[in-house]
Amino acid sequence: MPSPSYVLDQLDYLLLSLVQHDARRPLHELGDEVGLSPSAVQRRLNRLRQRGVIRSEVAVVEPRSVGADLMAVVLVALIDDDAEHHAAFRELMRAEPAVQQCYTIMGQWDYVVVLLASDIAENRRLSARLFVAPGTVRRYETLPAFEVVKAGLTVPLPGS
Amino acid sequence: MPSPSYVLDQLDYLLLSLVQHDARRPLHELGDEVGLSPSAVQRRLNRLRQRGVIRSEVAVVEPRSVGADLMAVVLVALIDDDAEHHAAFRELMRAEPAVQQCYTIMGQWDYVVVLLASDIAENRRLSARLFVAPGTVRRYETLPAFEVVKAGLTVPLPGS
DNA sequence: ACCTTCGCGCAATATTTTTGCATGCCTAGT
């Protein structure tokens, strides 16, 4: 489902590198930078959207501005490798707004979860609800974030 | 610098919850959903931008579409807590496009780094360059991601 | 050599954003 690998040329990469930092720039401005007319730029962007290369365009909200002052990285090990348990846990993660990111990883832990909360108390409540109550988690370790050095979804692009 | 805490009302939260999922919806559409005229919506969004509540608007690129097939979470411990070392390491992380995210954390590790690479070989090259060559890292542990269960920058919003 | 395909620029059109202005609603001060 991601995308069956398509052929993107240098111009596509250039455009992606621009819009992944600022999605609000008008087409003629992007066109000036890459040497294309506005409509050509638009057709390329639409194609990238349609093919799923551009997954979405979103506004990035500063967490601290909306009371999410505590970010934490949580390492999680499930009770066992039962497919049911995994499915249930993943569903829980996807459904929970406080879970910003969740990856299945290899190694001694099963998941890495990035959790946003207003404070320690709420973090504890969330942990209880997400990791303890369901009973599918054997062990979890919370690593509170001290500082966000870098946070983004930007992707390294070939030739740039 | 994030933002000195401002007063956002329910409408602001509503708008944020909409645009943090889709930043391309026209003002009149947002207005219909929250019960405001297009210009009122726009003024609110601009205020949120100016105050830094909306940090940016970006296109989210699907990593696998551009050859970034291997994501890994890397736990890093520095040689020591020297401020110099920390500053250097953080600068390195910020400058490196393959580093998607980087947090300072509390506990036995100093940093969590989310690293994007095309494959294992490139991951090794990156690790060598970022964690070994500089000589500021005592120990690091790479946890390759098996599957991305959830990836986003969306923030939990009060009252929604 | 001819045809087909594809992406381009241009120009017309449609949509969206931006701005100026008048109004109504709070709050605070008299």
Next chain:
DNA sequence: ACTAGGCATGCAAAAATATTGCGCGAAGGT
């Protein structure tokens, strides 16, 4: 109670931007 100021709103005009139709030329295949 009344008034003045600040503030956010809706509306409408204007500006900017996005979208679409069309013809052209290059690349590749027959």
